[in-house]
Amino acid sequence: MRLIIKSRYKRILKILLMMVVMTTSQFISAQDNTPPEKDINAYLSEARKFKNQNQIDLALKAMAKAADLAEVDDDIKTVIDSYHEISLLNLKLGQEENALWYYERAGVSLEDITYPQGSATHLYIEALNYFKNEKPHQALILLEEAKKLNNDRHLLNGISLLEGNISLKIKKYSVASRNFNSLVVNSDIYEKAYLTTKAYLGLAQLNIALDSLDSAAKNGTSALKLAEENNFHQEILEANELLGKAYEKLGKYDSALIYNRNLLQIKDSLLAFERINAQVKTADQLRGELMDSTIKKQDIEIKDLNESSSRSEITAILTSAFLTIISLLAVSLYRNNQIKLKTNDLLHTKNRELQSARDAAVQSMEAKTNFLSTVSHELRTPLYAVTGLTHLLLEENPSKKQEEHLEALKFSGDYLLNFINDILQINKIDADKMEPLNIEFNLKKVLTEVINSLQQSAKANKTIITLDYDQNIPSHLLSDPLKLSQIFINLVGNALKFTKKGEVTVITKLQEQREDEVTIYFEIKDTGIGIAPEKQENIFDSFEQGSIQINREYGGTGLGLTIVKSLIGLFESTIRLKSELGKGSSFFFELALKTTESSEIDDINFQITEREYDLTGLHILIVEDNKINQVITKKMLVKKEVTCDIASNGTDAIEMVRTNTYDAVLMDIHMPGISGEEATIEIRKFNTVLPIIALTAISLDDSLESFYAAGVNDVVTKPFKPEVFYQKIGQNVFSPKITNPAS
Numbered sequence: 068m069r070l071i072i073k074s075r076y077k078r079i080l081k082i083l084l085m086m087v088v089m090t091t092s093q094f095i096s097a098q099d100n101t102p103p104e105k106d107i108n109a110y111l112s113e114a115r116k117f118k119n120q121n122q123i124d125l126a127l128k129a130m131a132k133a134a135d136l137a138e139v140d141d142d143i144k145t146v147i148d149s150y151h152e153i154s155l156l157n158l159k160l161g162q163e164e165n166a167l168w169y170y171e172r173a174g175v176s177l178e179d180i181t182y183p184q185g186s187a188t189h190l191y192i193e194a195l196n197y198f199k200n201e202k203p204h205q206a207l208i209l210l211e212e213a214k215k216l217n218n219d220r221h222l223l224n225g226i227s228l229l230e231g232n233i234s235l236k237i238k239k240y241s242v243a244s245r246n247f248n249s250l251v252v253n254s255d256i257y258e259k260a261y262l263t264t265k266a267y268l269g270l271a272q273l274n275i276a277l278d279s280l281d282s283a284a285k286n287g288t289s290a291l292k293l294a295e296e297n298n299f300h301q302e303i304l305e306a307n308e309l310l311g312k313a314y315e316k317l318g319k320y321d322s323a324l325i326y327n328r329n330l331l332q333i334k335d336s337l338l339a340f341e342r343i344n345a346q347v348k349t350a351d352q353l354r355g356e357l358m359d360s361t362i363k364k365q366d367i368e369i370k371d372l373n374e375s376s377s378r379s380e381i382t383a384i385l386t387s388a389f390l391t392i393i394s395l396l397a398v399s400l401y402r403n404n405q406i407k408l409k410t411n412d413l414l415h416t417k418n419r420e421l422q423s424a425r426d427a428a429v430q431s432m433e434a435k436t437n438f439l440s441t442v443s444h445e446l447r448t449p450l451y452a453v454t455g456l457t458h459l460l461l462e463e464n465p466s467k468k469q470e471e472h473l474e475a476l477k478f479s480g481d482y483l484l485n486f487i488n489d490i491l492q493i494n495k496i497d498a499d500k501m502e503p504l505n506i507e508f509n510l511k512k513v514l515t516e517v518i519n520s521l522q523q524s525a526k527a528n529k530t531i532i533t534l535d536y537d538q539n540i541p542s543h544l545l546s547d548p549l550k551l552s553q554i555f556i557n558l559v560g561n562a563l564k565f566t567k568k569g570e571v572t573v574i575t576k577l578q579e580q581r582e583d584e585v586t587i588y589f590e591i592k593d594t595g596i597g598i599a600p601e602k603q604e605n606i607f608d609s610f611e612q613g614s615i616q617i618n619r620e621y622g623g624t625g626l627g628l629t630i631v632k633s634l635i636g637l638f639e640s641t642i643r644l645k646s647e648l649g650k651g652s653s654f655f656f657e658l659a660l661k662t663t664e665s666s667e668i669d670d671i672n673f674q675i676t677e678r679e680y681d682l683t684g685l686h687i688l689i690v691e692d693n694k695i696n697q698v699i700t701k702k703m704l705v706k707k708e709v710t711c712d713i714a715s716n717g718t719d720a721i722e723m724v725r726t727n728t729y730d731a732v733l734m735d736i737h738m739p740g741i742s743g744e745e746a747t748i749e750i751r752k753f754n755t756v757l758p759i760i761a762l763t764a765i766s767l768d769d770s771l772e773s774f775y776a777a778g779v780n781d782v783v784t785k786p787f788k789p790e791v792f793y794q795k796i797g798q799n800v801f802s803p804k805i806t807n808p809a810s
Contacts, residue, residue: 107136107145112257114152119261121300123160127153147173147185154192158199187217191226203233224255224262231269235276243273264293264302271309275316283313285641304333318604454786455699462706507663508548511536514573517555521563528567532559535574540587545661550634557631558591558654566595583662590655598646606644607632680797683708685730690720690746692738700733700762703789717741721749729757731800734779736763744777751778758799
């Protein structure tokens with residue numbers, strides 16, 4: 068008899084719960100005043116997205132709509148899944164009583180059907196609650212039971228993440244590392260980015276616990292990048308906190324300060340919202356307590372009525388309970404609407420403040436970029452006159468004393484040119500105007516050519532350069548060989564500058580190969596003067612060379628390592644340093660590159676081929692608006708017995724090419740009226756074979772790709788070395804490349 072009563076009691080309780088859920092969904096739908104237009108899976112997906120973005124109210128709303136549709140379809144499994152998800156959302160808010168209420172409701176439904184995945188999720192929620200209440204070992208036992216019941220990949224990923232966090236808590240670091248690393252490369256169909264972000268955060272926490280601070284910074288940065296891309300607000304907060312802690316322990320206080328400021332700014336912007344959320348939590352908690360109290364009272368009365376079989380009284384009690392719950396929901400919805408209005412007002416205010424701050428930052432960056440663009444171009448033009456005239460005077464048989472002065476002037480001009488180029492390159496990277504290419508190349512060939520190009524400097528310092536190359540590295544890779552060349556030229560050149568009568572070694576090793584991806588370790592080691600420990604932290608900063616004495620003795624701008632750090636950052640890697648005074652230095656980093664089976668690139672040469680060309684008898688058009696530059700360029704060509712015509716603007720250049728025959732055109736890009744690019748495009752409409760060489764002072768906003776797209780065959784940057792100038796002309800006249808005319 069007691070079993071019959073218990074069975075009837077459970078059926079009545081389920082009817083009551085269905086009425087509550089249906090009423091809740093109807094109220095939400097009525098508030099929206101729009102009928103549901105999506106299917107259950109769409110609402111489940113929407114709920115996951117809002118949950119990860121910490122918009123719990125929107126996630127609850129989506130789950131209520133999913134539950135509503137599941138009730139209509141009589142889909143008990145989805146109803147159970149909805150209750151479980153709502154329970155998890157309440158746990159995320161810290162509303163444990165509400166979470167328990169929905170958890171128990173799901174448990175009641177699970178008693179009537181066989182649903183292993185639902186049972187596994189039930190155990191997972193219980194384990195999560197144990198973990199939150201500082202009972203990690205009990206939680207691990209439940210997770211093992213859940214894994215036996217379940218084969219759903221999404222739930223297994225969630226279990227793996229929780230198991231990793233528990234293992235980290237109880238200092239089982241090897242288990243934590245295994246779980247987090249498996250989630251970094253997860254293929255979850257619902258929450259791939261979110262799980263990867265949480266895995267990187269877990270690894271960063273693990274690295275800090277193990278004092279692997281460089282790895283902590285790397286994993287924290289990866290987590291922050293993913294969180295910002297996907298608007299995972301809570302994870303952005305956690306990543307900034309971890310990065311601040313990691314850099315502080317590393318002693319990199321400037322970096323730590325940046326992330327700690329970010330953390331304070333985020334917390335400040337969320338403070339008011341947290342107060343409002345506290346009100347929402349209080350209202351929800353009161354509503355949950357009242358609903359729970361009412362249901363318990365009705366449970367007792369229903370049990371008594373079942374024993375006396377009084378159907379009429381059961382109906383009256385159900386009606387009373389139904390009306391009570393509706394009243395509570397109405398009050399709760401009214402309070403929530405008031406809170407939402409306040410939240411929206413505060414949100415609009417914060418948005419306006421953030422918009423103003425962002426606009427100010429953008430304007431500041433644009434002003435800096437425009438200033439550098441203008442200054443770099445304006446400096447190059449007079450510098451071209453200095454270097455060009457110096458070259459011409461040196462070739463006119465000056466006296467011994469004059470030659471010494473001219474050589475000093477040439478050195479100063481070259482030094483200033485390199486300085487301008489370095490500053491321009493750093494700011495081009497900072498302004499996000501430089502991205503790595505992805506083309507085929509041969510790494511050994513690139514390194515060999517870099518070393519060959521620096522042999523003269525090595526001989527001057529009586530230093531040997533050696534290449535220690537791992538033959539297991541695939542011969543055909545995909546990346547940006549030109550930027551890699553810049554990295555190695557700067558690093559090897561820097562090592563040579565501070566190493567006399569010693570050795571510089573370039574080391575490459577294959578660290579890992581997985582299908583079409585390889586990770587390669589690079590190291591540039593020297594036996595030079597070394598770097599003092601207190602100077603190593605700032606050695607990659609702009610204009611930093613260790614000391615004033617070193618700067619005076621060895622020269623240089625102190626920008627080479629800054630450029631290397633920025634370029635390696637484009638490849639999402641970090642350069643590190645080991646050094647000891649008097650014993651040399653070692654710079655090392657890792658790069659992840661793609662491999663390719665192609666063999667078409669073995670003969671690609673990334674350096675200019677040294678060859679003498681006889682330019683005698685050529686007839687060339689110089690397109691240049693600056694009178695001094697016209698004179699210098701013409702005199703340099705006349706010395707090679709080349710005849711010239713001069714066009715002072717793009718319009719004249721188009722007409723002169725149309726009516727005369729030239730062997731080549733030297734085209735300035737920046738001119739009043741029609742620019743060099745526009746003039747090239749017009750010329751290509753009627754002449755696609757004439758070699759056109761852009762002879763220009765490139766600024767921050769210029770793009771070599773746009774020059775080539777316009778139809779130029781090659782680019783020579785002013786100021787230039789005379790040998791490069793003559794060689795480019797010879798290459799394009801006597802060994803022309805395939806013309807790429809503008810369409």
